[in-house]
Amino acid sequence: MKIAVIGGTGLIGSRVVRDLTAAGHEAVPHALSTGVDVVTGAGVDDAVAGADVVVNLTNSPTFDDASPAFFQTSMDNLLAASAKAGVGHFVVLSIVGVDQVPDLVYYRAKVLQEDVLRAGPVPYSIVRATQFMEFVDAVLSWTSDGTTVRLPRTPIQPIAAADVAAAVAEVAAGDPLNGVRDVGGPEVFTLDELGRITLAAKGDGRTVVADDTAGMFAEVKGDVLTAPAGAVIAATRYRDWLAKA
Template identity: 45%
Template sequence: MRLVVIGGTGRIGAAAVEQLRSLGHEAVAASPSAGVDAYTGAGLADALAGADVVVDVSNAPASGLDPLTFFTTSTRNLLAGERAAGVRHHVVLSIVGVDRAADSPYLGAKLAQERVVEAADVPFTILRATQFFEFLAAIADRQTHDGVVRSSTGAVQPVAASEVVEAVVDLALGPPLGGVVDVAGPERFALDQLLRAELAAAGDPRPVVGDPQARYAGALLGATTIVPTGAARLGTVTLTEWRAARTVTR
């Protein structure tokens, strides 16, 4: 099977490409650095030629384009190219809770991306993931002001990036579901408590203050805003296990 992974040089994409190749599939890592730009369309037709499946795990650039413009334009370009190439399955990685956090510009942009996929005539599967353990330090940094982490007290259910990769690969190799699959970690935390524990484990002295009015990615979080509320694919790696593995790796 030939699979094109958009964002194939990033954290999730590179690992997905590696897994797909290890299973004997032809996996193409497509990204601007590899000459394929879904936003401008550069290199897209050549990359999609002969593809059976397209997996979109791309992320909006850190600066420049706003996420809404990036995700909707890139997705429309991809889907048009897929129709022309006869692609049979479009898989996109999204975020759990995008339909409950419309006040977040980024999550709202991901929801708009999903709507573009759903409205197209290419068979699709949407995988929504919770926050990755690997992003906890960055989340704390974004919520730091004057040396204090002011964090939402809303619920989170973080997952190891490796388990998101496994879900991406499984769905890409399966039939289009025409709907949404949630993937999350096995444990649920209040975000402020999680960040407090993670900073303490890292020897980071920053205090964490829980504030129900503090925003996460622009959204106010409640008990169910960005965690699964129905059936979900649950990982098995706990925070303690992930932290231990990270220590061994270091």
């Protein structure tokens, strides 16, 4: 199959292209760097022309109030071009529990992306993943003052980017789900616990303090970011990933 991977040069996209190519598919990466702008629509028609499947891994450049407009416009452009090109399957990557965190504008924007896809003209699949292991350092930086990191006790089920990519590639190569597949890592930690494990492994002397008002994840209630029943559970454990990172 010919599979157009929009956002195919990024953290997940580059891995998806590699996995699909290894499985014998013609996976073609597209991004701003290759002349495809999903907001203006430049290059989009050419990118999806002749594709059996489109995988959209583009992301809003910000997590703020501009993110809903990005997802609305980019999905409108990609779906219109895909329908015109006769694409038979459209895949997006989303977030486990995304519809359970209404206080975060970025999560509301991702729900909008899902809703636009569901209402669109192309058979679809949504892959929802738990939080990426690769993003933990960034999360720690948000609430650090240089000596202390404040983190809420939000339950997190980290998954390696390689495992997310494998799940996306598998779904892209299959029939449209016209629904959601959830994927998550094999272990659940509270975010403050995850912070301590991370800093200890790196020899970082900062202290982690549990603070349920700190950072973006303070807006998350309960365990909604952990994989629900029926989710695909990946194999990579966090400490093993850390040891190789």
